[in-house]
Amino acid sequence: xxxxxxxxxxxxxxxxxxxxxxxxxxxxxxxxxxxxxxxxxxxxxxxxxxxxxxxxxxxxxxxxxxxxxxxxxxxxxxxxxxxxxxxxxxxxxxxxxxxxxxxxxxxxxxxxxxxxxxxxxxxxxxxxxxxxxxxxxxxxxxxxxxx
Amino acid sequence: xxxxxxxxxxxxxxxxxxxxxxxxxxxxxxxxxxxxxxxxxxxxxxxxxxxxxxxxxxxxxxxxxxxxxxxxxxxxxxxxxxxxxxxxxxxxxxxxxxxxxxxxxxxxxxxxxxxxxxxxxxxxxxxxxxxxxxxxxxxxxxxxxxxxxxxxxxxxxxxxxxxxxxxxxxxxxxxxxxxxxxxxxxxxxxxxxxxxxxxxxxxxxxxxxxxxxxxxxxxxxxxxxxxxxxxxxxxxxxxxxxxxxxxxxxxxxxxxxxxxxxxxxxxxxxxxxxxxxxxxxxxxxxxxxxxxxxxxxxxxxxxxxxxxxxxxxxxxxxxxxxxxxxxxxxxxxxxxxxxxxxxxxxxxxxxxxxxxxxxxxxxxxxxxxxxxxxxxxxxxxxxxxxxxxxxxxxxxxxxxxxxx
Numbered sequence: 001x002x003x004x005x006x007x008x009x010x011x012x013x014x015x016x017x018x019x020x021x022x023x024x025x026x027x028x029x030x031x032x033x034x035x036x037x038x039x040x041x042x043x044x045x046x047x048x049x050x051x052x053x054x055x056x057x058x059x060x061x062x063x064x065x066x067x068x069x070x071x072x073x074x075x076x077x078x079x080x081x082x083x084x085x086x087x088x089x090x091x092x093x094x095x096x097x098x099x100x101x102x103x104x105x106x107x108x109x110x111x112x113x114x115x116x117x118x119x120x121x122x123x124x125x126x127x128x129x130x131x132x133x134x135x136x137x138x139x140x141x142x143x144x145x146x147x
Numbered sequence: 148x149x150x151x152x153x154x155x156x157x158x159x160x161x162x163x164x165x166x167x168x169x170x171x172x173x174x175x176x177x178x179x180x181x182x183x184x185x186x187x188x189x190x191x192x193x194x195x196x197x198x199x200x201x202x203x204x205x206x207x208x209x210x211x212x213x214x215x216x217x218x219x220x221x222x223x224x225x226x227x228x229x230x231x232x233x234x235x236x237x238x239x240x241x242x243x244x245x246x247x248x249x250x251x252x253x254x255x256x257x258x259x260x261x262x263x264x265x266x267x268x269x270x271x272x273x274x275x276x277x278x279x280x281x282x283x284x285x286x287x288x289x290x291x292x293x294x295x296x297x298x299x300x301x302x303x304x305x306x307x308x309x310x311x312x313x314x315x316x317x318x319x320x321x322x323x324x325x326x327x328x329x330x331x332x333x334x335x336x337x338x339x340x341x342x343x344x345x346x347x348x349x350x351x352x353x354x355x356x357x358x359x360x361x362x363x364x365x366x367x368x369x370x371x372x373x374x375x376x377x378x379x380x381x382x383x384x385x386x387x388x389x390x391x392x393x394x395x396x397x398x399x400x401x402x403x404x405x406x407x408x409x410x411x412x413x414x415x416x417x418x419x420x421x422x423x424x425x426x427x428x429x430x431x432x433x434x435x436x437x438x439x440x441x442x443x444x445x446x447x448x449x450x451x452x453x454x455x456x457x458x459x460x461x462x463x464x465x466x467x468x469x470x471x472x473x474x475x476x477x478x479x480x481x482x483x484x485x486x487x488x489x490x491x492x493x494x495x496x497x498x499x500x501x502x503x504x505x506x507x508x509x510x511x512x513x514x515x516x517x518x519x520x521x522x523x524x525x526x527x528x529x530x531x532x533x534x535x536x537x538x539x540x541x542x543x544x545x546x547x548x549x550x551x
Contacts, residue, residue, distance in 0.1 A: 099339075
């Protein structure tokens with residue numbers, strides 16, 4: 001897969017959630033251009049074109065970043081903060097997908113300009129439906145900022 | 148004060164012309180009276196020579212208090228009753244002696260037996276027996292200082308303890324918050340794995356699985372769903388104690404109606420008679436009072452499920468308080484299955500359930516939540532019931548926030 005084709009950046013440290021998310025996206029043919037990163041540092045590498053992602057064009061935003069908040073190394077809110085502080089990445093569409101319903105997370109991430117906040121349902125049917133809707137909306141319906 | 152002769156003599160009308168002898172007699176009588184006052188003054192007093200610092204006269208209280216005889220006193224100088232380390236301060240003080248009345252403040256004196264006492268000194272410059280002298284009144288403040296020290300020490304101790312407790316509470320609160328944050332994040336993900344991969348098995352391997360295996364997978368999913376609900380309820384319950392109350396004058400009647408609207412699904416296809424009284428306004432947090440009515444009414448609807456004709460009464464009554472005033476008691480009554488009053492104290496505990504989960508679903512957090520909300524409003528809640536004869540939940544609301 002070529003870096004510039006990435007449509008979804010999935011930032012997810014839980015391999016089960018990763019597999020279940022990919023399964024749902026695949027089922028709906030939404031998983032062709034997806035990049036998975038498994039901690040905050042790797043997410044920043046992708047976003048800013050460092051390390052393994054040095055070949056990536058930072059100006060080309062993915063259609064959506066699915067961001068978990070509790071991540072190893074650098075947590076999701078810090079990833080978000082750094083992304084928003086850089087002009088090249090400040091308009092990347094970000095959907096927080098997390099297990100937490102904590103109000104302070106919701107308020108803080110909205111203040112950092114997230115585009116949506118989704119609490120991952122425990123129930124798989126509901127989870128699958130949430131992932132499907134997010135995928136369809138951001139990949140097919142939403143008009144991204146001009147590239 | 149005194150009935151002695153000098154006193155009556157002093158009452159002679161002023162301005163009466165007197166001959167020399169009479170005037171001298173009167174002066175002597177007056178001197179005797181003032182000497183009498185000095186000698187019997189309840190605080191230690193003395194007169195000392197401003198130049199030599201020698202005691203010229205002492206009163207009875209001084210003799211009594213300091214332990215020296217009059218004779219001994221008259222052979223001492225005022226520096227002799229000071230501890231040596233105070234001499235510099237005394238000399239500085241003597242150099243700044245002013246004429247007239249002077250409050251010299253707090254000093255230490257040494258008694259004959261060696262004990263040190265704290266005294267407050269007031270003095271006045273006088274002429275005594277033809278010499279420049281100072282008359283001194285000393286008040287022993289040792290006991291007062293000791294008491295003040297003790298109060299100060301106790302206050303400091305109390306303050307230290309309050310600080311310590313506050314720090315402990317803050318630490319406990321931080322721990323609790325970190326705990327619930329972690330629960331909220333970490334405890335659900337594994338449940339999603341259980342529920343999710345059970346679903347994967349059902350979708351991808353249905354053909355290979357006998358019906359019984361498929362049924363077990365469904366039960367696993369059901370268990371995961373219930374635990375998810377339990378975690379949500381518990382987190383909401385623990386958050387209750389932390390979020391601040393927003394008290395407003397609100398109508399419980401309107402809140403109860405709103406709660407019933409939210410429970411529309413539970414009322415569908417059932418014969419239910421619901422009576423709502425017009426209730427007096429109360430001071431409460433609207434969102435939390437709504438939660439109270441939602442939980443109480445959800446219970447009422449749940450436990451009347453087996454009734455052909457369910458009856459729910461949402462009302463109030465006035466109850467006399469101990470101080471003779473009246474306060475409203477709000478209640479929700481139903482004709483449902485009720486409960487055994489022997490277990491009434493278990494009703495409001497977290498995770499406590501009086502019915503089998505197979506009969507009546509629930510996580511056992513609902514009434515605990517209700518009680519926590521009522522307590523935070525400074526009110527109380529109680530329940531009365533008989534098995535199979537319905538239940539009534541009554542509660543009061545206080546005037547303001549109480550610590551839960």
